[in-house]
Amino acid sequence: xxxxxxxxxxxxxxxxxxxxxxxxxxxxxxxxxxxxxxxxxxxxxxxxxxxxxxxxxxxxxxxxxxxxxxxxxxxxxxxxxxxxxxxxxxxxxxxxxxxxxxxxxxxxxxxxxxxxxxxxxxxxxxxxxxxxxxxxxxxxxxxxxxxxxxxxxxxxxxxxxxxxxxxxxxxxxxxxxx
Ligand code: HQG
Numbered sequence: 635x636x637x638x639x640x641x642x643x644x645x646x647x648x649x650x651x652x653x654x655x656x657x658x659x660x661x662x663x664x665x666x667x668x669x670x671x672x673x674x675x676x677x678x679x680x681x682x683x684x685x686x687x688x689x690x691x692x693x694x695x696x697x698x699x700x701x702x703x704x705x706x707x708x709x710x711x712x713x714x715x716x717x718x719x720x721x722x723x724x725x726x727x728x729x730x731x732x733x734x735x736x737x738x739x740x741x742x743x744x745x746x747x748x749x750x751x752x753x754x755x756x757x758x759x760x761x762x763x764x765x766x767x768x769x770x771x772x773x774x775x776x777x778x779x780x781x782x783x784x785x786x787x788x789x790x791x792x793x794x795x796x797x798x799x800x801x802x803x804x805x806x807x808x809x810x811x812x
Contacts, residue, residue: 635678635679637679637684637687637688639678640674640678640679640680640684640688641688641692641696643674643677643678644670644674644685644688644697645696645697645708645711647665647670647673647674648663648665648670648697648706648707648708648712649708649711649712649713649714650712650713650714652665652714655669655670655673655674655676656673657669657670657673659707659714659716660716661716661717662707662716662717662718662719663707663708663712663716663717663718664700664705664706664707665705665706665707666704666705667682667685667699667703667704667705667706668704670685670706671685685706686703689706694795695709695794695795695796696708696709696710696711696795697709698794709793709794709795709797710753710755710793710795710797710799711751711755711797712751712752713750713751713752715752718793720791720792720793720799721791721792721794722789722790722791723790723791723792724784724790725780725781725783725784725790725798726758726780726781727779727780727781728777728778728779728780728781729756729757729758729777729778729780729798730756730757730758730759730760730762730763730775730776730777730778730811731746731754731755731756731757731763731766731775731776731778731803732757732762732763732764732765732766732767732768732773732774732775732776733766733767733770733773733774733775733776734767734769734770734771734772734773734774735771735772735773735774736770736771737770737774738774738810741776741805741808742805742808743805744805745802745803745804745805745807745808746776746778746802746803746808747802748801748802752799753791753799753800753801754799754800754801754802754803755797755798755799756778756780756797756798756799756800756803757797757798758796758798760775760811763775763776774810774811775810775811776808776809776810776811777808777809777810777811778803778807778808779807779808779809780798780800780807782807783800783803783807788800788801789801
């Protein structure tokens with residue numbers, strides 16, 4: 635099993651299913667590092683050194699340690715209701731959302747919803763949005779009128795790894811990138 639598989643498994647545990655290794659997250663999404671290593675290493679190659687490498691080198695900076703590295707959490711992407719102390723920020727005038735063509739008719743009728751996650755994930759640039767969309771088949775990119783949304787009172791957050799998050803995006807703030 636590759637380190638990438640291990641990282642994916644850690645992401646599953648820290649965002650969605652800590653119970654698969656019998657651990658819990660606290661209200662801020664933190665897991666105990668020793669418990670995580672003990673649980674994950676039953677099925678995957680993992681020790682403290684490799685965990686530190688995965689956290690440091692993750693291409694999307696998905697994870698953070700606390701100061702003394704006794705706790706670890708995912709920076710965003712959760713489906714379980716934890717408060718990762720997201721920073722509320724005024725967004726740029728436009729943001730982007732990449733999705734799959736199969737979701738277009740539903741999005742065009744009810745807007746963007748978070749589905750299984752806590753937030754709708756938005757990108758600051760088109761290239762990232764295309765990559766996110768490709769995970770769902772033929773990619774489609776929406777332009778979000780985030781400036782107008784913010785002026786209308788919608789809240790935006792930016793996770794420590796630079797992903798933009800908001801609760802939902804109504805249809806009137808959406809247009810499809812040609
Ligand atoms: C779609 C990855 C039908 C939405 C990425 C998306 C991201 C609707 C899918 C992060 C809809 C949910 C999140 C509606 C939204 N009707 N479909 N009304 N509203 N959708 O995976 O944004 O590698 O939960 O467009 O890079 O694709 O995991 O969200 O296609 O940052 O770190 O429902 O996950 O990061 O899919 O991706 P997801 P996402 P990681």
